[in-house]
Amino acid sequence: MKVDVDMSICLLHGQCVIAAPEVFSFDDDGGLVWVAEVDEAQRADVEAAADACPEQAILLG
Amino acid sequence: MTAPRITIVGASLAGLRTAEAVHAALPAARITLVGDEPLAPYNRPPLSKEAAETLARDTAAREAVFGKLLLRSKLSPAALSLRLGSGAVALEPGGVRLADGALVPGERVIAATGLRPRRLPLPGAEARRHVLRSFDDLVRLAPSLRPGARMVVIGGGFIGCEIAATGRKLGLEATIVEPSPQPMLRALGPRVAAAMAALHRAHGVVLLTGRSVAGFSDEGVILDDGQALAAEVIVEALGSHPNVEWLAGSGADLRDGVLVDDRMIAPGAEGLMAVGDVARFVNPLFGPEARRTEHWCVPGQTAKRVGETLAAEATGTALATRFAPMPSFWSDQHGMRLQAFGAPYLADACRVLEGELSLVGRAPVIVEYLRGGEPVGVLGLGANPAALARARARLDAALTETLTA
Ligand SMILES: Cc1cc2nc3c(=O)[nH]c(=O)nc-3n(C[C@H](O)[C@H](O)[C@H](O)COP(=O)(O)OP(=O)(O)OC[C@H]3O[C@@H](n4cnc5c(N)ncnc54)[C@H](O)[C@@H]3O)c2cc1C
Numbered sequence: 044m045k046v047d048v049d050m051s052i053c054l055l056h057g058q059c060v061i062a063a064p065e066v067f068s069f070d071d072d073g074g075l076v077w078v079a080e081v082d083e084a085q086r087a088d089v090e091a092a093a094d095a096c097p098e099q100a101i102l103l104g
Numbered sequence: 105m106t107a108p109r110i111t112i113v114g115a116s117l118a119g120l121r122t123a124e125a126v127h128a129a130l131p132a133a134r135i136t137l138v139g140d141e142p143l144a145p146y147n148r149p150p151l152s153k154e155a156a157e158t159l160a161r162d163t164a165a166r167e168a169v170f171g172k173l174l175l176r177s178k179l180s181p182a183a184l185s186l187r188l189g190s191g192a193v194a195l196e197p198g199g200v201r202l203a204d205g206a207l208v209p210g211e212r213v214i215a216a217t218g219l220r221p222r223r224l225p226l227p228g229a230e231a232r233r234h235v236l237r238s239f240d241d242l243v244r245l246a247p248s249l250r251p252g253a254r255m256v257v258i259g260g261g262f263i264g265c266e267i268a269a270t271g272r273k274l275g276l277e278a279t280i281v282e283p284s285p286q287p288m289l290r291a292l293g294p295r296v297a298a299a300m301a302a303l304h305r306a307h308g309v310v311l312l313t314g315r316s317v318a319g320f321s322d323e324g325v326i327l328d329d330g331q332a333l334a335a336e337v338i339v340e341a342l343g344s345h346p347n348v349e350w351l352a353g354s355g356a357d358l359r360d361g362v363l364v365d366d367r368m369i370a371p372g373a374e375g376l377m378a379v380g381d382v383a384r385f386v387n388p389l390f391g392p393e394a395r396r397t398e399h400w401c402v403p404g405q406t407a408k409r410v411g412e413t414l415a416a417e418a419t420g421t422a423l424a425t426r427f428a429p430m431p432s433f434w435s436d437q438h439g440m441r442l443q444a445f446g447a448p449y450l451a452d453a454c455r456v457l458e459g460e461l462s463l464v465g466r467a468p469v470i471v472e473y474l475r476g477g478e479p480v481g482v483l484g485l486g487a488n489p490a491a492l493a494r495a496r497a498r499l500d501a502a503l504t505e506t507l508t509a
């Protein structure tokens with residue numbers, strides 16, 4: 044499945060990093076990076092991250 | 105077996121997330137979401153922040169602002185029946201009685217009715233007085249957030265501090281009246297609260313601490329020492345009351361919210377569960393006391409637990425995990441992000457891990473909160489997200505240890 048973050052609305056809350064650390068992380072400058080294509084096995088984590096994002100910035104496809 | 109009917113009362117974040125969790129656990133369940141507000145579930149945190157700013161600058165932007173607040177859901181409309189615009193007035197055998205007289209059946213009822221603002225029980229200045237919990241509240245408030253207007257905020261908690269900061273950004277004069285010695289004192293502790301007070305003052309907010317409001321006049325508010333503060337806009341931000349009146353007589357423990365066990369089931373009331381801001385529960389990460397937590401993360405966490413409980417019931421198995429969610433909250437004030445994990449308010453001491461409290465707002469600061477020498481929380485003030493994530497990982501490790509100890 045595809046993962047995208049709308050960086051025009053992401054406010055770097057980091058809730059996604061907590062919910063799905065294998066998929067979302069912060070680089071050393073504090074920027075958000077994520078894995079754009081993940082395994083079905085990670086679906087639950089990625090969905091939890093999308094739900095936990097206070098800005099609803101995470102788009103799953 | 106016939107499909108169970110599950111009725112969720114309160115159509116906001118907790119209600120919507122619970123509907124999704126119920127549907128995932130019991131795909132055949134017939135789910136009704138009842139809400140007293142006529143609006144589809146929407147997000148509240150921006151009401152004191154961006155949404156207030158945007159709507160104040162352009163009061164015609166109402167639909168655009170609401171569109172941004174609207175919560176997206178992965179539930180198909182067919183999976184959920186929404187009943188908006190009439191609140192629940194009583195829990196009756198077999199279902200929920202609404203204000204319009206209808207009975208919505210449900211073998212299981214889930215309370216997600218949240219909170220409403222406390223108000224000062226004093227008459228006067230009604231047309232100038234506001235609260236901020238709902239979109240309607242903001243629509244009423246926004247036209248008076250005009251440059252040069254004088255705003256008095258009663259109560260220096262998070263919502264009060266945020267709307268004061270937003271007011272400053274919009275060019276209002278802003279005064280906060282707070283009875284305790286610092287704003288956000290209970291939540292952040294004396295050292296960080298003092299640093300936040302300095303930040304507010306640096307941005308031109310007048311902070312009147314140790315003072316309270318004794319009355320209202322036609323021009324504004326009157327303080328306990330007789331001082332009169334003229335104000336075109338008065339915001340009462342004194343904290344909230346749980347919306348539990350509709351559950352009177354249900355048998356549930358309704359002292360400060362609805363008491364639920366670690367399955368989100370309310371002891372004493374057949375078939376009743378509770379989620380979100382209105383739920384009071386024990387979090388074993390922080391000891392044996394049941395507490396209510398007014399953070400955005402709680403609706404999602406408690407909703408997920410409802411799903412786990414219903415799935416376990418359906419298969420006749422025991423719950424596999426303990427309910428020990430990590431609390432988190434954020435706030436935005438004067439362009440600075442506060443981000444907390446754990447329960448800083450339980451701490452008896454704090455330690456600056458990074459930066460300096462005297463530089464709050466100008467340089468990143470990370471503070472660790474301790475209770476009896478053990479970490480209970482971490483707070484970033486304008487912190488680098490990567491550094492905060494590392495501090496949080498240490499907190500996680502320390503709290504997990506308490507859990508297994
Ligand atoms: C202005 C503001 C700013 C905030 N900022 C932040 C922030 O920055 N960070 C953070 O972590 N949290 C913040 N919060 C808190 C967060 O919004 C709440 O934790 C969250 O909204 C709780 O969701 P809930 O669904 O449990 O309750 P609520 O959102 O309160 O929803 C309860 C719903 O139930 C309805 N209802 C009540 N009684 C009845 C009835 N009898 N019948 C039917 N419906 C009923 C209510 O009208 C409401 O729609 C903020 C809250 C506000 C108000």
Ligand code: SF4
Binds near residue numbers: 053054097098099
């Ligand atoms: S939770 Fe949402 S807003 Fe926060 S960093 Fe992740 S995508 Fe961005």
